[in-house]
Amino acid sequence: MKYVKKWPWMALALSVTALTGCFDGTEDANEQTSTSSATQGDRIKLAMLLTPRTGLSPLSDDAFKFSRWSVGETLVFLDKAGNLQPSLATEWEQLTPNDWRFTLRDGVMFHDGTQLTPNAVANALRTAANASPKPRILDGVSWTVKTDGDNAVIVSSTEPDPLLAQRLTSPQLTILAPSAYAENGTIDPENTGTGPFRLVKLNGSSTATIDRFDGYWGEKAQAPGIDVSFVPDGIARASALRSGEADIVEAIPVSQAPLLDPDMIREVPMPRTNTLYLNTQNGVMTNPGMRAAVRDAINRKQLVDNVYESRADIGEGLLGPALPWAAKLRQPVADPVMPAEPNGVTITLGTYTDRTELPEVAVYLAQQLTDAGFTVKQDVREYSQIESDALAGKFDAFILSRATMLDLGDPVAYMSSDFTCNGSYNLAQLCDPAIDQALQTASALPAGEARQKAIMKAENLILATDAAIPMLHERVIQGQSKRVRDAIADPRERLIISTRTHLASPEMME
Template identity: 60%
Template sequence: MPPRPAAPRLTPRRTGLGLAAVSLLLLTGCFAESSGTASAEGTGGTTDARIRAAMMQPPRSALSPFSDDAFKLSRWSTGETLVRLDEAGDAQPMLATEWEQLDETTWSFTIRDGVTFHDGTELTAQNAADSLARAVAAEPAPRILDGVEMEVTAEGDTVRVSTAEVDPLVPQRLSSPQLSILAPAAYEGTTVTPVGHGTGPFELTSLDGTSGATLERYEDYWGGAAAAAGIDVSFVPDGTARAAALRAGEADVVESVPVGQAAQVDEDLLTEVPMPRTNTLYLNTEDGPFTDPALRAAAREALDPQSLVDGVYEGRADTAAGLLGPALPYAAAGRDTDEYRQALEGRAAAGDPAGQKITIGTFTDRAELPEVAVQVQQQLESAGFEVELDVREYQYIEADALEGDFDAFILSRATVLDSGDPVAYMVSDFGCDGSFNLSQFCSETVDDALTAAEQATPGEERRQAILAAEAAILAEDAAIPMLHERVIQGEQSGVEGAARDPRERELITAETTAAE
């Protein structure tokens, strides 16, 4: 963490903390005083208790909603969007109560009555449209709008959204925290200030640089007052310090406890949340040994993902049955069909590596990947390959990987991007014109499947098309999914109602409470 002007005063919520634990927290300088206590009203009402949250990364852009900082605004329930996503990734009402598609490129969203921003301004269709228009005009554009031409206007009590091309995912796009609706006063020139300008159950009242933030219950929240009195946020990049805070009772909710620290924490305080992130071995299909489908099949047969889960991730991951993991509940069910199985029946049989030399690249930025690479090397060598590893920092290896300089590349890849939909990831990684095609892969069959998925209507039709595209990709062995990662979330005993969200959009909600 960056140095602070002075260490915070600690008032432990629970008595009897060991001196060593308190000393460690003083050294890390991260946790705010907790002044509240639970009221006697019990669940269902408001309390005086505050929630102390330890977040992994400090803001990079002063909490601008146009950046990845937007996900902090949503995880603290201070910034809200027109729609939200349910577990299946389908759009549900939020600041918009309903919507309809007027034509192929135009959508209309009806704005909820009775909503006020934290500065007291009323939410109207006009200021909602103005807020979205600011995002559309931002430079650089929010990632969710990358490559999307969009125009936003107000029509009575509705917001009208028009796109240059047909886009069935417009409602899902508008669920991105990067399109949070903020009060008009939040915008001044190119600067966006979310402090005091959201619509959620908690009002962001202060941001202390990269050290912490404070939020208070917004009594006039349209959905009813939050249970907790507020949130005291500390930014704690050091994973050891976050785990120590959980052990010592100095944080109520902790983001991302490192796997290596989990054994030091009471298991009852940990929750493992499946992430839409897959650890995958991409095979170069354009140049080198893996142009041969039989050798790609040999690599697939040689790998033992369970040993990676057990050895590297200490059992805190899921072996991969496909590109998409348990964070997408429909994926497993979608594979249990005759159509899916038939798509894989034509995969090439494994050939004999016969000492083929291959180079595998990966990077050090994610701590587990170098160890994964070593185990993959051993498994492939046992099958008859001769393997050399090239491990660097990501910034020094990405360009070479994209150029196809490796025979294989190990990547921890997010499979669900900002719209909550995996099609963009599949097109990027496996489409003939994909911008992140590490496998240098091009297949007319796969491109046709991806096009069908892109054009499918959100819901069951789109989910079936997504699984059909996954099967087409796996049938070519362009990439071998190995495991799906989990994030370990810490929750102090007595915490109730904290969100366990694979998309990392929600954390502290209006229902979250922390007891004595």
């Protein structure tokens, strides 16, 4: 039987960077009217939280910088409501439960001057599918890609994948020019994207230079460029906004928000959970009773009130209030494990400094665990320096600020990555066949209530292990100067700068 699902191309050209509206894409860049002129002073100064960890490889979490800068694009993207919209592909059809056909947009140019072709798209997607390790969005997924005529590709999954098209919205599947991919396996993103801005130069882990790309297929960017600084220290980021050294700042620490003009703060709920991961394979936390003792020791309200100054929500589960359906479908864990007596046993608690609140969370949590009878040693470093140890299971407990909807617009990808036997980001070293089966069941269902119920069943099984203890759900606190116009405060943290983002002229500020 043939299954066909088709979404026709819309009358207006849409871009992943133009969620707030569309201009006429045929307008000449030199004739655009804007409150900003193409002067050096109108370049947007952006201070970002995380430094690049892989030289901006699109196969890593660095890829989300491509979408935040509007440098790279995917075949399709998710709008604010989580619905699929066209980007580099204008139509998509589900031919069979395993096969999807994507029709490519005409007239798209890569930043190196070459044209978007089916071969270029197939090359980018095959590179991701064959990578080791795979991008997180492809955890547990096996697929092949082939060209289909002069303007289409067919993506085929080994097993039916009802969310294959949604999977292709992940920035980890950004389409770069063939010139980006070297024979030795390295990927160079400079001047190889398709977005309205082009990455001119990445300067290690300190800065990046981005210019407007006037050959863009859609709406031309209003700002002439973006000057990016990577500033892991949250206090320094907030200071940069106050002093005018930055126009837009990611992740303002809650402790700094009261020190800023309220007009310079944008706060929105986000699907991000501050979670304590406990090591189920090595050390003290292999004992379920010890994990239960940690669970019962945590005072979530103290963390929310004292560390986050009430700019967060108490964690009731892995999925927070940004997904309203989760609370409605959540069931209490049946027969939770009884806590054991710690009796002074020593545990190592790790976290990282890149998110300013986490070291303070660690201090409060260490005291709570000490009061419960544990002896706690803390290890706090920059994320780039601690990630490999965390993934290797070198901590008894690890505090992580985790985005639960970053990849797919659906929490199955996050849960599979973090809590299945073969998950690529399994900090808890958890391996439970029942959880794997529950997530496999959820992944096979189409979007809708049945899938949501299956997801919450998997959440219940995960919470029952006490391998991951949700503490609180965070909010986006983004800072921007009063000159900034049309920046995006995105709960999913995929977007910041769009084609419409620009700086108002000083005359407009008077």
